[in-house]
Amino acid sequence: MFITEAWAQAGGAQGGGIESMVLIVVMFGVLYFMMIRPQMKRAKEHKTMIEALQKGDEVISGGGVLGRVSKMNEQYISVEIATGVEVQMQRSSVQLVLPKGTLKNL
Numbered sequence: 001m002f003i004t005e006a007w008a009q010a011g012g013a014q015g016g017g018i019e020s021m022v023l024i025v026v027m028f029g030v031l032y033f034m035m036i037r038p039q040m041k042r043a044k045e046h047k048t049m050i051e052a053l054q055k056g057d058e059v060i061s062g063g064g065v066l067g068r069v070s071k072m073n074e075q076y077i078s079v080e081i082a083t084g085v086e087v088q089m090q091r092s093s094v095q096l097v098l099p100k101g102t103l104k105n106l
Contacts (some may be wrong), residue, residue, distance in 0.1 A: 008025050053077065058098040061089055066103060 053059070057069045059079065067079035070086055078086045080095070 048092060049097060053091065053094065055098070056100075058093045058100065058103050060096045060098065062093045062095050065089075066098075068103060 049094065053072065055069055055072060058066070059069060060066050061079070065081055065086065066085065067081040069070060069077050070080045071078035071093075075091060076088055077091055078088050080086050
């Protein structure tokens, strides 16, 4: 009894194979260009910024610590946050390289 009513409601709209495939491809394309591609671009820019770090650069870390790079290693950097106070952190934790002269009191 219930099965025949369910089939009757479907009417003639059965299948729809190509339309649903096109919809999935379009949705994936929108997802790629709106979310995945910009994230990959930001990651590439961050990697080049990290590789270009030099001694004397003024940086902001992920935790909001501002300082000047004093020592560098392959994976770690020492950042002088005040006169005579150095903090060691990972290179990847650097979020932004500031223009020279931003930190005047160090």
